[in-house]
Amino acid sequence: MIRLEKRASPSRFWLYATPVVAVLLTMVVGGVLFALMGKNPVEVIRTIFWDPLFGEFAFYLRGQLLVKAGPLILIAIGLALGFRAGIWNIGAEGQYIMGAICGAAVGLAVFPTENRMIYPVMVIAGAFGGWAWAMIPALLKTRFNTNEILVSLMLVYVAETILAKAATGFLKNPEGMGFPGSRNFSSYPAAANPELIAGSGLHWGGVAALVTAGLAWVLLTRHIAGYQIRLAGQAPRAARFHGVSPGRLVVLCMGLSGALAGLAGLFEVTGPAGQISIDFNTGYGFTAIIVAFLGRLNPLGIVLAGFLMALTYVGGEMAATNLGLPDAAIQVFQGMLLFFLLAVDVLTNYRFRRSAGALGAK
Amino acid sequence: MLLQVEGITKAYPGVVANSDVSFSVGAGEVHALLGENGAGKSTLVKMIYGLVRPDAGRMELRGEAYAPAKPAEARRLGVAMVFQHFSLFEALNVAENVALGMENPPPMKELAARIRAVSEEYGLPLEPGRMVGDLSAGERQRVEIIRCLLQEPKLLIMDEPTSVLTPLEVEILFKTLRQLAREGTSILYISHKLEEIRSLCDAATILRRGRVVATCVPRDRTAREMAELMVGAALKTPERRKAALGPVALGVSGLSVESPIPFGTSLKDVSLVVHRGEVLGIAGVAGNGQDELLLALSGEVRAEADRVRIEGHAAGHLGPAERRRAGLVAAPEDRYGHAAAPDMSLVENALLSGAVRKGLVAAGFIDWGATRAFAQEIIAAYDVRTPGPEVAARALSGGNLQKFLMGRELMQGAAVIVINQPTWGVDAAAAAAIRQSILDRAAEGAAVLVISQDLDELLEIADSFAVLNEGRLTKPRPVEGLTMEEIGLMMGGAHGMEVAHHAG
Numbered sequence: 001m002i003r004l005e006k007r008a009s010p011s012r013f014w015l016y017a018t019p020v021v022a023v024l025l026t027m028v029v030g031g032v033l034f035a036l037m038g039k040n041p042v043e044v045i046r047t048i049f050w051d052p053l054f055g056e057f058a059f060y061l062r063g064q065l066l067v068k069a070g071p072l073i074l075i076a077i078g079l080a081l082g083f084r085a086g087i088w089n090i091g092a093e094g095q096y097i098m099g100a101i102c103g104a105a106v107g108l109a110v111f112p113t114e115n116r117m118i119y120p121v122m123v124i125a126g127a128f129g130g131w132a133w134a135m136i137p138a139l140l141k142t143r144f145n146t147n148e149i150l151v152s153l154m155l156v157y158v159a160e161t162i163l164a165k166a167a168t169g170f171l172k173n174p175e176g177m178g179f180p181g182s183r184n185f186s187s188y189p190a191a192a193n194p195e196l197i198a199g200s201g202l203h204w205g206g207v208a209a210l211v212t213a214g215l216a217w218v219l220l221t222r223h224i225a226g227y228q229i230r231l232a233g234q235a236p237r238a239a240r241f242h243g244v245s246p247g248r249l250v251v252l253c254m255g256l257s258g259a260l261a262g263l264a265g266l267f268e269v270t271g272p273a274g275q276i277s278i279d280f281n282t283g284y285g286f287t288a289i290i291v292a293f294l295g296r297l298n299p300l301g302i303v304l305a306g307f308l309m310a311l312t313y314v315g316g317e318m319a320a321t322n323l324g325l326p327d328a329a330i331q332v333f334q335g336m337l338l339f340f341l342l343a344v345d346v347l348t349n350y351r352f353r354r355s356a357g358a359l360g361a362k
Numbered sequence: 363m364l365l366q367v368e369g370i371t372k373a374y375p376g377v378v379a380n381s382d383v384s385f386s387v388g389a390g391e392v393h394a395l396l397g398e399n400g401a402g403k404s405t406l407v408k409m410i411y412g413l414v415r416p417d418a419g420r421m422e423l424r425g426e427a428y429a430p431a432k433p434a435e436a437r438r439l440g441v442a443m444v445f446q447h448f449s450l451f452e453a454l455n456v457a458e459n460v461a462l463g464m465e466n467p468p469p470m471k472e473l474a475a476r477i478r479a480v481s482e483e484y485g486l487p488l489e490p491g492r493m494v495g496d497l498s499a500g501e502r503q504r505v506e507i508i509r510c511l512l513q514e515p516k517l518l519i520m521d522e523p524t525s526v527l528t529p530l531e532v533e534i535l536f537k538t539l540r541q542l543a544r545e546g547t548s549i550l551y552i553s554h555k556l557e558e559i560r561s562l563c564d565a566a567t568i569l570r571r572g573r574v575v576a577t578c579v580p581r582d583r584t585a586r587e588m589a590e591l592m593v594g595a596a597l598k599t600p601e602r603r604k605a606a607l608g609p610v611a612l613g614v615s616g617l618s619v620e621s622p623i624p625f626g627t628s629l630k631d632v633s634l635v636v637h638r639g640e641v642l643g644i645a646g647v648a649g650n651g652q653d654e655l656l657l658a659l660s661g662e663v664r665a666e667a668d669r670v671r672i673e674g675h676a677a678g679h680l681g682p683a684e685r686r687r688a689g690l691v692a693a694p695e696d697r698y699g700h701a702a703a704p705d706m707s708l709v710e711n712a713l714l715s716g717a718v719r720k721g722l723v724a725a726g727f728i729d730w731g732a733t734r735a736f737a738q739e740i741i742a743a744y745d746v747r748t749p750g751p752e753v754a755a756r757a758l759s760g761g762n763l764q765k766f767l768m769g770r771e772l773m774q775g776a777a778v779i780v781i782n783q784p785t786w787g788v789d790a791a792a793a794a795a796i797r798q799s800i801l802d803r804a805a806e807g808a809a810v811l812v813i814s815q816d817l818d819e820l821l822e823i824a825d826s827f828a829v830l831n832e833g834r835l836t837k838p839r840p841v842e843g844l845t846m847e848e849i850g851l852m853m854g855g856a857h858g859m860e861v862a863h864h865a866g
Contacts (some may be wrong), residue, residue: 009754010705222730224723227713235703240662241694242714243683 004350014348019294019301022341023308029340030333039323047323048315048333061318063201065310067272070206071096071264073306075288077209077216078257080297084220086233087253091137091152092261093285094159095130099262100269101166102129104276107191108171108182118190123204123266130262131255133159138254142247148254160281167278182276185269193271205267209306212260216299229253261285287313290338309334363422364389364548365410365517370419372405378572379405383419385567385574387517392539392549394559394580397569398592398789403552406569407519410550411443412436424516434465440516444506444523452495452625459494460509480511484538495625499649500531507538518542519550524558525815528647529850536562554592554790556585570594593790608638611809612659612690612778613671617678619658627651627833629658634828634838636778636809641800642838643824644813645853651833652813653695656782659811660692661685673777686718689777693767695786695813697760701767704756708748711755712737712770719774736773744769745795760787768796772803779803782813797823817849829853 027049031041052061075092082089089095103126110118137151166172171182185192196202220226232239232249240246264284273280291309295302316330365387372380380402387393395403408414410421412430421428423439430436433443450459457474461467468476474490481488486504494502503523510518520539524532539549539562553559559566560580568576568591576591617632629651636642646652657663659670661682669678672688680688692715694700702711713733717723722733737751744765748758755763768784784800785793801823804810813830814820820827821841828838829852836852 009757222727224717224726224728227710227728231703231706231710231714234705235699237696237700238703238714241660241682241692241700242717243661243681243686245681 002352002354004346005353006350007348010348011351014344015296018344018348019296019305019341021344022294022337025340025344026333026336030336033329033332034325037325037329039325044319044323044325047319048312050315051318052311052314059199061314063195063199064314065307066201066206067203068310068313069303069306070203070209071268071284072288072291072309073209073303074205074212074264074267075257075261075285076291076295076302076306077212077299078260079288080292080295080299080302081216081219081229082253082257083292084233084297085229085249085253086236087250088149089134089137089152089254089257090149090289091134091154091156091159091285092257092288093281093283094152094156095133095258095261096265096268096285097156097159097163097281098133098265099126099128099130099259100265100273100280101163101171101276102126102132102262103266104182104185104269105166105171107185107188107270111183111188111191114190116190119193119270122191122270123263126262126266127259128262130265131259133262134254134258135251138251141250141254148250152254156285163276163280164278167276167280171276173275180278184275185271186274191270193267195271203267203271205264205271208263208267210303213299213303220299225252261288287334290334290341293338294341309337312337363387364391364424365428365550366422367406367410368420368422370406370409370416370421372402372409372414372416380409380416381572383569383572383574385577387548387550389516389548390543390546391565392543392551392563394563394566395550395552395569396554396556396559396566396588396592398554401569401592402572403569404521405572407443407521407550407552410436410517411441411519437465437513437515440514441519442510442513442515442517443519444503444510444521446521446523446525448502448506450494450502450505453493455491455493456488456497456505457490459505460490460512463509464512476512477508480508484508484511484541485534486538499647500527503527503535507535511542515547517548517550519552521552522554523551524553524555528853529817529846530853531647532558556580556588559588560585568592589790607640608807608809610635610671611638611673612636612780612811613674614659615669615671617658617665617669619654619663619665621651621654621833622657622663623653626654629654630833632658632830632833632835634811634835636811638777638807638809639804640826641804641810641812641824643820643827643841644811644830644835645817645820645827645849646813646815646830647853648815651830652782652815654833655813655830655835656692656694656780659690659780660694661690682715683718686715686774686776690780691715691719691771691774691776691778692780693771693782693784695782697763697767698756702755702763705754707754708741708746708751708758708766709734709737711766712740712751714770716770716774719776740766740769740773743773744799745792761789761792764788765792765796768799772799777808779808779810780813781810784812784814785816785819793819827852 027045031045034044035041052058052065075096079089079092103122106125107118107122133155136155137148140146140151141148168180173181173183193203228239228244231242232244269276269280287309291302291305295305312334319325320327320330363386368384370380370383383406397403405414409416412433412435457470457477460477461473467473477490486508488501488504488508494505523535527535543549551563563580566578566580567574570592613635615633617629619629621628627650658665661680665678667676667679671677672685672690675688677685677688698704713722716736720736722729734751741748741751746766747762764787771779784796788796800810812824824841826838827841827844829836
């Protein structure tokens with residue numbers, strides 16, 4: 001019989017090997033899935049993982065990678081801080097939407113004024129929108145001990161309703177011939193988030209993501225607040241003994257992750273998306289959860305994981321259009337990645353053992 | 363012979379728990395297994411009870427080969443065990459808990475009647491309908507014992523049964539055990555309390571580092587002789603240096619706090635003072651408010667400002683970090699998850715409570731160099747056996763981690779030191795070293811408050827003595843001139859007297 005045995009210390013090898021093994025397992029099992037659907041698995045896997053980097057249209061798709069990875073990384077880093085502390089913000093999608101709406105509303109309110117201070121103020125408003133939306137589950141948790149998973153998740157649907165209202169009502173483009181959606185920021189320079197280097201896909205959101213990753217790494221490894229976050233997640237009673245107030249930590253972590261998600265929303269709405277529309281959100285807030293875990297809740301790992309996940313997005317779209325694969329199959333494929341990651345993760349703290357044989361056997 | 367054990371060997375990765383262990387227990391014999399923590403007693407009885415399988419060796423029960431694959435098989439053959447840590451559900455009543463441990467429990471009514479019958483027969487008063495959450499530790503142990511007795515065992519294994527009992531409850535337990543032995547039940551009794559073994563046991567097997575080093579008849583040996591056999595060296599008694607009492611460093615007055623622990627004991631109107639240079643020992647049976655007292659002193663549970671005073675400053679409203687700054691350090695009992703984060707390294711655990719007083723954090727940033735130096739200092743000063751300071755706390759043995767955690771608090775130069783169970787699970791030599799450094803800190807002028815369930819330990823190091831009973835603290839009295847009878851009375855409290863009445 002094979003059983004699991006707890007390791008004396010976590011395995012450093014498996015800490016880093018786990019994501020790689022998970023990606024390989026996803027490719028194999030995903031390949032089987034695609035084969036069962038009547039597609040050539042090798043071709044699908046190549047379309048998803050190879051073509052965006054080195055294929056015919058790589059010059060365009062590589063830029064798309066950064067466009068997709070930016071918000072994923074930004075959101076995932078905020079979530080990872082909370083997850084490290086055992087605070088489960090599942091509603092980043094809602095905070096992302098609210099950040100976009102708040103930031104966009106500030107810009108649209110002063111349209112068409114041109115002033116260099118407009119965009120920075122919009123950035124702050126975006127962060128505030130996400131922060132405020134995250135404060136709802138945070139305060140409900142500290143005051144009434146509600147479950148932040150449920151509250152933050154349900155607030156996503158509230159945010160989506162507000163988004164629909166914004167797109168068709170209070171932020172609707174007055175010159176839009178009655179179509180839903182706000183003014184397009186690409187035609188409003190003071191409030192736009194353009195590509196910084198043509199063709200690179202890099203905009204302020206990407207810059208913010210990389211800078212945030214660096215800051216988060218410093219926070220977790222060098223700063224006492226990062227230590228307290230890790231401590232609270234690993235040993236809550238020891239954290240209280242150290243002097244961490246659980247309520248303050250909830251407010252801090254939920255606030256940080258909300259603000260970062262809000263920022264991601266603001267950069268997206270003023271950049272790649274261009275406007276507030278009914279279907280503005282595309283699930284970055286949920287995919288970021290996978291990115292956070294795929295990156296081992298480590299800021300630098302999250303940067304890599306963000307690009308990997310962006311690859312499955314971009315490549316998945318290619319596979320959908322070129323090979324006629326349904327979107328749902330791509331989502332299953334992405335879900336598999338998290339599934340295998342969590343499964344293989346067991347090996348970091350446990351190892352397989354053959355059970356001892358019969359009595360007296362040597 | 364009832365049980366014969368021959369050449370039992372069991373190795374775990376990196377450590378041999380038992381090596382060629384042989385001994386035998388006769389019918390109706392009370393046999394002691396003696397040894398320090400880590401000597402291999404627990405592994406040995408787990409093999410007899412079918413929880414662990416030996417690598418080599420053989421056992422015989424009543425003359426027949428005995429190799430239980432699981433505890434159920436051991437129980438069927440007449441071997442029962444009472445564990446040191448109870449496996450009871452607090453939200454269920456006594457009869458329900460007993461039923462959960464049985465293979466084929468009879469209907470509740472019948473079971474309740476049998477529990478009453480057995481409890482009367484053996485002088486162990488227990489009401490089948492009571493919630494286990496409301497029972498004292500001694501009463502909980504009775505639930506476990508009665509659960510075993512209902513199976514009419516031939517061999518009863520008891521793992522450190524008296525560590526949670528008051529002196530009175532110990533007497534009741536011993537009466538029961540002697541009665542069982544007279545009726546022909548053999549008892550395998552694990553303990554490191556030597557006087558108890560001298561008064562109860564017919565024979566003793568002494569283990570050291572997994573090997574049998576001696577067998578003896580406890581009545582013919584002194585406790586000191588047996589202790590030296592256990593340790594394998596002459597014992598050093600901590601030296602007490604008489605220091606003049608300084609001003610009051612810790613003052614607690616009328617402290618009442620709700621327990622934050624489910625089924626915990628709230629503190630009721632606790633008052634005490636500890637002077638600089640004084641060690642105040644607080645005795646009591648586990649679950650009488652010890653954990654709550656530590657939480658209230660460490661700052662994890664807060665009270666009104668003037669209920670707790672550190673060097674004259676009101677501190678009741680302060681949290682743990684602020685109290686450390688004010689001069690109070692605390693060491694909780696539970697090593698894994700409270701005093702230390704098991705998955706973090708020793709360096710990170712040094713930071714856990716050392717950050718404030720050791721100045722390991724500047725402007726929010728951690729000075730890892732200084733933290734590592736502090737961890738290494740503790741490791742060197744307290745002889746912590748570890749490959750290095752980067753090892754996860756959970757990789758250390760309980761005793762070694764305890765030494766590290768004691769060192770962490772004792773090396774911060776605090777004015778007030780509060781410790782719950784300083785030597786829990788630590789071997790005799792290390793325990794002596796820890797007690798010595800507690801006395802040294804007091805001699806240097808610290809006010810020390812030690813909460814412990816080990817009376818001998820408290821009498822060895824304390825200047826004054828009080829007992830915590832159901833959340834109330836008796837008036838502290840000087841240890842000098844205190845008799846065992848007076849201590850017994852202080853400890854007995856209300857429920858002990860009640861027990862005596864029932865038992866009588």
